[in-house]
Amino acid sequence: MRYVSTRGTAPVLTFEEAMLTGLARDGGLYVPESVPAMAPAEIAALAGLSYEEAAFRVMRPFIGDAFADAEFRAIIDRAYAGFGHAARAPLVQLGPNHFLLELFHGPTLAFKDFAMQLIGQLFQAALARSGNRVTIVGATSGDTGSAAIEAFRGLPNVDVFILFPEGRVSEVQRRQMTTPAEANVHALAVRGDFDDCQARVKDMFNDFAFRDRVGLAGVNSINWARVLAQVVYYFTSAVSLGAPHRAVSFTVPTGNFGDIFAGHIARRMGLPIEKLVIATNQNDILHRALSTGAYETHGVSPSISPSMDIQVSSNFERALFEAYGRDGAAVASQMDALKEQGGFTISQGALEALREVFASGRASEEETSATIRATHQATGEILCPHSAVGVKVAGDQPASATPMITLATAHPAKFPDAVAAATGIRPPLPKRMADLYERPERVTVVDNDLGALESLIEERRAV
Numbered sequence: 001m002r003y004v005s006t007r008g009t010a011p012v013l014t015f016e017e018a019m020l021t022g023l024a025r026d027g028g029l030y031v032p033e034s035v036p037a038m039a040p041a042e043i044a045a046l047a048g049l050s051y052e053e054a055a056f057r058v059m060r061p062f063i064g065d066a067f068a069d070a071e072f073r074a075i076i077d078r079a080y081a082g083f084g085h086a087a088r089a090p091l092v093q094l095g096p097n098h099f100l101l102e103l104f105h106g107p108t109l110a111f112k113d114f115a116m117q118l119i120g121q122l123f124q125a126a127l128a129r130s131g132n133r134v135t136i137v138g139a140t141s142g143d144t145g146s147a148a149i150e151a152f153r154g155l156p157n158v159d160v161f162i163l164f165p166e167g168r169v170s171e172v173q174r175r176q177m178t179t180p181a182e183a184n185v186h187a188l189a190v191r192g193d194f195d196d197c198q199a200r201v202k203d204m205f206n207d208f209a210f211r212d213r214v215g216l217a218g219v220n221s222i223n224w225a226r227v228l229a230q231v232v233y234y235f236t237s238a239v240s241l242g243a244p245h246r247a248v249s250f251t252v253p254t255g256n257f258g259d260i261f262a263g264h265i266a267r268r269m270g271l272p273i274e275k276l277v278i279a280t281n282q283n284d285i286l287h288r289a290l291s292t293g294a295y296e297t298h299g300v301s302p303s304i305s306p307s308m309d310i311q312v313s314s315n316f317e318r319a320l321f322e323a324y325g326r327d328g329a330a331v332a333s334q335m336d337a338l339k340e341q342g343g344f345t346i347s348q349g350a351l352e353a354l355r356e357v358f359a360s361g362r363a364s365e366e367e368t369s370a371t372i373r374a375t376h377q378a379t380g381e382i383l384c385p386h387s388a389v390g391v392k393v394a395g396d397q398p399a400s401a402t403p404m405i406t407l408a409t410a411h412p413a414k415f416p417d418a419v420a421a422a423t424g425i426r427p428p429l430p431k432r433m434a435d436l437y438e439r440p441e442r443v444t445v446v447d448n449d450l451g452a453l454e455s456l457i458e459e460r461r462a463v
């Protein structure tokens with residue numbers, strides 16, 4: 001299995017190389033050269049398997065010879081051992097034909113743990129083999145950062161620097177990043193928004209001298225392995241509702257487009273997905289882009305679903321690459337326009353291709369809050385605001401006999417203020433992190449400045 005860049009000019013890599021490389025050297029994102037198919041019988045055979053065994057079967061074709069089967073199985077087992085639910089990704093019923101896929105039973109209470117726990121193990125195995133040391137730099141709107149710090153804290157051969165927008169993550173998210181005491185993890189509060197943080201991370205990857213000096217690696221969904229790990233729960237949930245004999249639809253709370261792109265890959269592998277619905281909050285660039293063809297950044301506006309406060313949606317580039325018939329030059333020119341003019345117009349052909357595979361909708365702040373309240377009243381389920389955006393948009397879709405699965409991407413206790421405002425209930429943190437509010441914090445506030453960030457990282461990383 002080989003991986004190519006969405007901008008067409010970076011070296012073609014193996015799975016392990018793509019995982020350790022992060023951003024391609026032409027500024028693009030790595031995608032598989034071709035997507036392996038799973039036959040209907042292979043999909044049907046996933047029924048009744050453990051999450052771990054299903055994960056092995058779904059991901060195995062993508063990793064080539066990077067890991068032997070026994071090693072890969074052991075890695076997967078270790079990755080999910082710390083989850084607080086035996087099913088790992090349980091499905092609960094919200095209505096006659098509407099299901100919620102709870103993805104928040106991992107160590108940091110968000111869907112990011114599914115990929116990050118796995119990547120932590122994969123990096124550890126690969127670095128132990130090579131003896132190399134890497135510096136991981138990641139951008140977060142709250143959940144990627146805490147999941148990455150949890151997965152990599154204390155690991156040998158890795159320093160981790162997480163950039164988060166100062167004052168724009170929830171208190172639980174911030175504390176999950178600032179309270180781990182391990183010397184190899186560093187939480188950096190950037191004076192800016194998430195788009196600034198993500199842009200500086202990409203700038204660091206494009207500064208080849210810095211990149212090579214520190215051995216830069218990425219754990220954002222820049223990293224293909226992140227997307228791959230997220231493909232698995234589309235299969236397990238769809239199969240539990242009757243796939244491949246019955247099609248299902250998914251609604252996905254979306255920001256950086258990694259999670260829904262994983263759903264798209266599941267469909268390309270053969271999973272019968274009828275609709276894949278992008279659900280955005282008021283930062284609705286993706287919904288606007290699909291509706292009008294104009295991908296235009298309007299600046300991030302803070303919301304009660306802060307992890308989705310994103311305008312420059314990194315993985316949309318992967319979808320564009322496909323929509324433009326894998327024309328790297330076309331993607332590169334659109335990405336240049338985004339950087340220089342803050343937007344671009346999607347060609348009519350590419351727009352039609354995107355509309356064939358994705359639907360979209362948005363939820364306002366009031367609609368999000370009302371959905372948390374109404375869902376709680378009707379079902380007893382307490383949604384986090386991101387999941388509520390999904391449930392609202394799923395409810396806006398035309399009636400269909402196909403079951404709809406909405407992804408519940410975070411635990412409500414990560415966003416207690418928004419939940420309490422909607423329901424009057426302050427969801428408690430699970431017992432294992434009940435003292436989070438008492439633990440001492442360690443954070444460095446930094447300007448949104450590439451030079452300042454690079455100097456700080458060079459100074460702090462262990463050599």
Ligand SMILES: Cc1ncc(COP(=O)(O)O)c(C=O)c1O
Pocket residue numbers: 110111142143144221253254255256257258259260307308386387409410
């Ligand atoms: C809780 C939560 N929901 C939804 C999203 C959006 O996911 P994606 O960025 O993969 O579109 C994020 C951030 O990524 C998140 O943290």
Ligand SMILES: N[C@@H](CCOP(=O)(O)O)C(=O)O
Pocket residue numbers: 139140141142143144145219220221222255256258307308314
């Ligand atoms: N919502 C994310 C934003 C980063 O997304 P990623 O999937 O590219 O890591 C977060 O919680 O940080």
